[in-house]
Amino acid sequence: MSAHDIGRQASRRRGPAEEARTLVSSVTVAALATAGEDGAPWCSIVVYGPTRDGNPVLLVQTDSEHGRNLLRDPRASLAINEPGAPGDPLDRPRITLAGSVTRPQGQNYEDALDAHCVAVPAARLYAGWEDQLLCVLEVQQVRWVAGLAATDALSRDEYRGAEPDPTAPVAAKATAQLNRDHPEGLLAVAREFAGARGAVSAYCTGIDRYGIDLSCTGAGQSAPARALFDDPLAGAADVRPATLELVRRAKALGG
Amino acid sequence: MSAHDIGRQASRRRGPAEEARTLVSSVTVAALATAGEDGAPWCSIVVYGPTRDGNPVLLVQTDSEHGRNLLRDPRASLAINEPGAPGDPLDRPRITLAGSVTRPQGQNYEDALDAHCVAVPAARLYAGWEDQLLCVLEVQQVRWVAGLAATDALSRDEYRGAEPDPTAPVAAKATAQLNRDHPEGLLAVAREFAGARGAVSAYCTGIDRYGIDLSCTGAGQSAPARALFDDPLAGAADVRPATLELVRRAKALGG
Numbered sequence: 001m002s003a004h005d006i007g008r009q010a011s012r013r014r015g016p017a018e019e020a021r022t023l024v025s026s027v028t029v030a031a032l033a034t035a036g037e038d039g040a041p042w043c044s045i046v047v048y049g050p051t052r053d054g055n056p057v058l059l060v061q062t063d064s065e066h067g068r069n070l071l072r073d074p075r076a077s078l079a080i081n082e083p084g085a086p087g088d089p090l091d092r093p094r095i096t097l098a099g100s101v102t103r104p105q106g107q108n109y110e111d112a113l114d115a116h117c118v119a120v121p122a123a124r125l126y127a128g129w130e131d132q133l134l135c136v137l138e139v140q141q142v143r144w145v146a147g148l149a150a151t152d153a154l155s156r157d158e159y160r161g162a163e164p165d166p167t168a169p170v171a172a173k174a175t176a177q178l179n180r181d182h183p184e185g186l187l188a189v190a191r192e193f194a195g196a197r198g199a200v201s202a203y204c205t206g207i208d209r210y211g212i213d214l215s216c217t218g219a220g221q222s223a224p225a226r227a228l229f230d231d232p233l234a235g236a237a238d239v240r241p242a243t244l245e246l247v248r249r250a251k252a253l254g255g
Numbered sequence: 256m257s258a259h260d261i262g263r264q265a266s267r268r269r270g271p272a273e274e275a276r277t278l279v280s281s282v283t284v285a286a287l288a289t290a291g292e293d294g295a296p297w298c299s300i301v302v303y304g305p306t307r308d309g310n311p312v313l314l315v316q317t318d319s320e321h322g323r324n325l326l327r328d329p330r331a332s333l334a335i336n337e338p339g340a341p342g343d344p345l346d347r348p349r350i351t352l353a354g355s356v357t358r359p360q361g362q363n364y365e366d367a368l369d370a371h372c373v374a375v376p377a378a379r380l381y382a383g384w385e386d387q388l389l390c391v392l393e394v395q396q397v398r399w400v401a402g403l404a405a406t407d408a409l410s411r412d413e414y415r416g417a418e419p420d421p422t423a424p425v426a427a428k429a430t431a432q433l434n435r436d437h438p439e440g441l442l443a444v445a446r447e448f449a450g451a452r453g454a455v456s457a458y459c460t461g462i463d464r465y466g467i468d469l470s471c472t473g474a475g476q477s478a479p480a481r482a483l484f485d486d487p488l489a490g491a492a493d494v495r496p497a498t499l500e501l502v503r504r505a506k507a508l509g510g
Binding site for chain 1: 296299330336345349375
C-alpha cells in the first residue's frame with residue numbers, strides 16, 4: 001500500500017448521517033418534546049424503536065401529557081444521546097429529530113409495531129389496548145451534534161439514505177478483546193497498515209465497519225492512527241474475523 | 256421496639272417530592288423542550304445544575320436552536336432520568352419540570368452560575384461570553400414518574416419545599432460495602448429491626464437518609480424488608496457510621 005493509498009483510505013469513516021443513524025439504532029430511550037394546549041413545550045422520557053428509514057416508533061398512553069399533546073398537535077421532536085458514554089456530556093454525540101407523528105394503518109402498523117418491539121419486546125402485549133397510541137415520528141429535520149462545537153444539520157434525505165453501522169452493537173466488546181489478546185498484533189497493524197512505522201505500542205480505541213482506530217505511542221508522543229478493512233463489514237458477525245485477519249496479515253508483513 | 260413501632264416506622268421513606276428533588280440533584284444531563292418560531296417543539300440535550308429551590312440553571316448558546324427559541328419564548332420543560340440505572344427504562348424514576356426561564360441579574364446571577372458550575376465546573380470560564388445565556392427554569396409544574404403506572408403531579412410548593420436526600424451520592428457504594436463486609440450483620444438487622452424474624456439471609460438493596468432496604472430469604476421465599484435509622488441522616492458522611500451502628504446493635508441483640 002502506498003502512502004497515497006493510506007491517506008485516501010484512512011479518511012474513510014462514518015459520515016455524520018451514518019453516525020446519526022447509528023446512534024438512533026444503538027439507543028432505545030429518548031426525550032420527547034410535544035406542545036401543550038397553550039403551546040407550552042412539554043418534555044418527557046419515552047422508549048422507541050426506529051423503522052428502516054430511521055423514523056422512531058413510539059407507543060404512548062393517550063391519557064399521558066404527551067399522549068394528549070400528540071393527539072391535539074402531531075408536531076414532535078426527539079433528543080437522543082448515549083447515556084452510558086463516559087466523559088464530558090457536552091462532548092458526546094447526540095441528536096435532535098423533529099417532524100410530525102403519524103398513526104400507521106394496516107401493514108404499516110404491523111411494521112411499525114415490529115420496529116418498536118425490537119426496543120420493547122413486551123409492548124406486543126399491550127400495544128393493542130385502547131389507551132395505547134402507536135405512532136411514527138416522520139423525521140423532517142435533523143440536528144447532529146458530534147461533540148463540542150461540532151454540529152451538522154442533516155437533510156431528511158441524507159438521514160433516511162444513510163445506514164446504521166451494523167457493527168456498532170459489538171464494537172466495544174471487540175475493541176476490549178483486541179487490546180487484551182493482541183497487543184503485538186495491534187502494533188503490527190499500526191506499523192504496516194496505519195502508517196505509524198515508528199510506533200512502539202498501539203492501543204485500539206474503536207472499531208467501525210470501515211476500520212479500526214488506534215492510539216499509537218513512540219518517541220515519547222502519542223498520536224491517533226487508523227487502519228481500514230479491505231471492504232466495509234456487512235454485519236456484526238464480521239468484526240471478529242476481519243480484525244483477526246488484519247492482525248494476521250500485519251504480523252506476516254512485519255516478519 | 257413493638258410490632259406497631261416497626262409498622263409505623265417502616266413506612267418512613269422518601270416521599271414523591273423528596274424523590275423528585277433527589278433525582279434532580281443526582282443528575283446533570285437533561286433534555287430540554289422549547290418552542291420553535293412556528294410553535295413546533297424542539298428537543299435537545301443540555302447540562303444543568305439545580306438552585307436550592309430545585310430550579311435547573313442552564314447555560315445555552317444564543318445561536319443554538321434552543322437558545323434562539325428561549326430568547327423568543329421563555330416557556331420550557333426539562334425531562335430528567337437516571338441514565339445509568341439498570342432494568343426496564345419505563346420502570347425507572349424520571350421527572351418532567353415545566354415553567355419559564357428567567358435571566359437572573361446581580362447576586363442572583365452569581366448564585367445561579369454557582370449552581371450551574373457544580374454540574375459543569377468549566378462553565379465558569381465561558382459563562383460571561385456574549386453568546387452564552389445563563390437562565391433559570393422557574394419550575395411551575397412537576398410530573399414525577401416513579402415507574403410503571405406510578406406517577407404523581409407535584410405542586411410547585413411541594414417540589415420547592417422538599418429537600419434532596421443528602422445521602423444519595425454515596426448510597427450505592429455504601430450498599431455494596433455493607434453486602435460485602437457485613438452479611439451476618441445484615442441478617443441480624445433483618446431479624447431484629449426489620450421484623451423478618453425467620454430470615455436466613457439478608458441483602459441490602461438500598462440506603463437512604465431514613466433507613467435501609469433489605470431483601471430477605473427464608474422458607475424458600477424472598478421478601479423485602481426495611482430497617483430505619485433512629486433519626487434521618489443529615490449528610491453523606493453519616494451513612495457509614497449509621498449503618499455500622501445499626502449492624503452493631505442488631506448483632507448485640509441477636510446474641
